[in-house]
Amino acid sequence: xxxxxxxERTILERLLLPRPATLHGKTVGLLDISKPRGxxxxxxxxxxxxxxxxxxxxxKKPTFAKPAPVDLRHEIATKCEVVIEALAD
Amino acid sequence: xADRANAQRPTLxxxxxxxxxxxxxxxxxxxxxxxxxxxxxYTQDDPEFPADVSSIHDADLSVSWHHEIETVPTLIRIxxxxxxxxxxxxxxxxWQRITGIDTLGDDLPVMRPGCGxxxxxxxxxxxxxxRFGDSALRSRRIELAELDDEMEVLFDRGVTDGLPVVPPxxxxxxxMLQGTTRAPDDIVAIVAPDLVEVSVEKxxxxxxxxxxxxxxxxxxxxxxxxxxxxxxxIHGVLxxxxxxxxxxxxxxxxxxAIGMNSGVNVLGQGNRANSTIGRAVQLIVRxxxxxxxxxxxxxxxxxxxxVGFCFAENDAGSPFTSLAVSRGFSADDNTVTxxxxxxxxxxxxxxxxxxxQLANTFAACLRTAHHPKLVLGFDCLLVVGPEHGHVFAEAxxxxxxxxxxxxxxxxxxxxxLVRGAGDMAEGVPDxxxxxxxxxxxxxxxxxxxxxxxxxxxxxxxxGWANGSTGSRPVTRRVVx
Numbered sequence: 001x002x003x004x005x006x007x008e009r010t011i012l013e014r015l016l017l018p019r020p021a022t023l024h025g026k027t028v029g030l031l032d033i034s035k036p037r038g039x040x041x042x043x044x045x046x047x048x049x050x051x052x053x054x055x056x057x058x059x060k061k062p063t064f065a066k067p068a069p070v071d072l073r074h075e076i077a078t079k080c081e082v083v084i085e086a087l088a089d
Numbered sequence: 090x091a092d093r094a095n096a097q098r099p100t101l102x103x104x105x106x107x108x109x110x111x112x113x114x115x116x117x118x119x120x121x122x123x124x125x126x127x128x129x130x131y132t133q134d135d136p137e138f139p140a141d142v143s144s145i146h147d148a149d150l151s152v153s154w155h156h157e158i159e160t161v162p163t164l165i166r167i168x169x170x171x172x173x174x175x176x177x178x179x180x181x182x183x184w185q186r187i188t189g190i191d192t193l194g195d196d197l198p199v200m201r202p203g204c205g206x207x208x209x210x211x212x213x214x215x216x217x218x219x220r221f222g223d224s225a226l227r228s229r230r231i232e233l234a235e236l237d238d239e240m241e242v243l244f245d246r247g248v249t250d251g252l253p254v255v256p257p258x259x260x261x262x263x264x265m266l267q268g269t270t271r272a273p274d275d276i277v278a279i280v281a282p283d284l285v286e287v288s289v290e291k292x293x294x295x296x297x298x299x300x301x302x303x304x305x306x307x308x309x310x311x312x313x314x315x316x317x318x319x320x321x322x323i324h325g326v327l328x329x330x331x332x333x334x335x336x337x338x339x340x341x342x343x344x345x346a347i348g349m350n351s352g353v354n355v356l357g358q359g360n361r362a363n364s365t366i367g368r369a370v371q372l373i374v375r376x377x378x379x380x381x382x383x384x385x386x387x388x389x390x391x392x393x394x395x396v397g398f399c400f401a402e403n404d405a406g407s408p409f410t411s412l413a414v415s416r417g418f419s420a421d422d423n424t425v426t427x428x429x430x431x432x433x434x435x436x437x438x439x440x441x442x443x444x445x446q447l448a449n450t451f452a453a454c455l456r457t458a459h460h461p462k463l464v465l466g467f468d469c470l471l472v473v474g475p476e477h478g479h480v481f482a483e484a485x486x487x488x489x490x491x492x493x494x495x496x497x498x499x500x501x502x503x504x505x506l507v508r509g510a511g512d513m514a515e516g517v518p519d520x521x522x523x524x525x526x527x528x529x530x531x532x533x534x535x536x537x538x539x540x541x542x543x544x545x546x547x548x549x550x551x552g553w554a555n556g557s558t559g560s561r562p563v564t565r566r567v568v569x
Contacts, residue, residue: 001230001231001233001258002230002231002233002239002242002243002256002257002258003226003228003229003230003231003257003258003259003262003294004229004231004294005228005248005291005294005298005376006376006377007280007283007285007287007291007376007377007379008228008229009283009285034558062558063557063558063559065322065325065328065329065554065559065560066319066322066324066325067282
């Protein structure tokens with residue numbers, strides 16, 4: 001008989017939301033994680049999204065080295081229907 | 090009343106009860122008296138003892154454990170299932186009073202101390218506590234089938250770091266918990282990335298697996314507390330693609346008390362405390378925090394120290410103020426400092442005998458940390474070896490002087506650092522070309538003293554993204 005060294009949690013699996021048929025009229029959040037040149041990628045995405053009729057909101061993590069603060073996550077979830085996160089490296 | 094309230098507790102019959110073992114000379118001395126008593130006799134070791142009396146073999150020590158027999162012989166008087174009185178060892182007056190036989194053992198000495206009961210034998214007590222104790226342990230039990238190999242089961246469950254672990258039986262975990270005064274259900278920290286509370290019990294389980302001794306447990310707890318702060322930011326240290334992990338530097342007299350190595354091969358293998366304390370912390374991050382390589386741990390290369398990287402500073406023999414004292418603790422404090430670091434790299438200078446020349450070598454090597462053209466983004470941990478330390482100490486350089494001399498030598502010309510300079514794309518933005526830039530932040534060089542007495546070498550351990558955007562070193566006091 002051994003003792004369980006883990007946190008004994010059951011991982012909750014969350015399903016992805018259905019993919020929207022169109023981005024026209026949808027609010028898309030762009031999250032910059034604060035890595036160098038992530039903004040270059042997101043600037044271009046913003047242009048493309050506006051061109052297809054999406055509303056774009058920009059967000060930025062204080063530092064790439066830590067998870068997004070809970071308030072920021074809440075704000076994105078409240079304001080946006082779609083979110084795109086720019087990774088870098 | 091001496092007993093352990095427990096449903097498994099065997100009741101003692103009314104009348105007189107005597108607990109003995111053959112190994113005990115006092116028991117042998119009083120054995121002939123037992124024929125005169127109408128007593129129930131329990132024998133701990135030899136079922137044939139005492140020879141002329143019918144006895145019950147307390148083979149699993151259940152009676153002895155539950156009735157808290159600490160000494161043999163023990164004489165107890167029971168009335169209506171209740172213990173009325175007991176005496177331990179041989180005290181003639183007590184035996185005569187309790188048995189009601191005024192002449193009992195008149196030819197024996199007045200007094201003879203007894204021997205330790207097998208139920209308090211240090212080699213057995215953990216097993217007995219696991220067998221009979223009201224377990225305070227809350228962790229899920231993993232039942233093994235008869236043909237299961239427990240080592241393989243642990244590999245299969247994904248709870249090892251790739252090396253075998255010591256199977257965490259209840260007996261071993263209870264023994265580990267003797268190393269701390271904290272209760273098993275005390276919460277030590279919240280561990281990233283899963284942000285789960287880790288209890289002292291879970292720390293102890295993983296410390297057993299890592300191979301720790303109980304006396305290391307307070308060090309593991311202190312290190313874990315430090316690692317799980319926002320300043321240290323273990324989530325980022327895990328998630329980064331860089332090859333860093335927690336490097337634990339231990340200070341204080343307790344490092345010597347638990348036998349840590351601060352000398353020959355200090356950053357290498359071979360010392361149990363050095364090897365297992367850091368490993369325990371990493372196993373907790375993996376098993377409780379959920380930080381596993383290839384999942385949240387995204388290191389491109391990692392480094393061998395991520396199995397566990399822990400050493401003691403030779404603060405008793407150092408010519409410099411210790412790292413812990415420089416960070417505001419007392420020399421008598423036992424502390425753990427955690428630093429997000431990569432693998433160690435040697436600094437060689439076998440010729441310098443004056444401190445300026447040696448400082449030049451240190452600075453030239455330190456400049457190359459991460460990239461010779463990158464500045465200010467990373468800290469560095471310096472492990473000054475004794476023979477190098479001697480050169481500085483002979484010249485009267487203390488910690489502050491050495492650090493000041495190194496920083497002074499690491500003021501770099503922006504023109505040499507900008508992108509493209511030296512035909513290397515990596516570097517700082519062009520607008521810094523006219524500036525003088527320090528390689529390290531003012532507190533970005535951490536100085537420790539350790540290593541074997543022979544060898545004109547030191548070591549440097551590069552850090553990770555520093556300051557509030559990355560990881561800052563954190564020191565915690567070790568509390569028993």
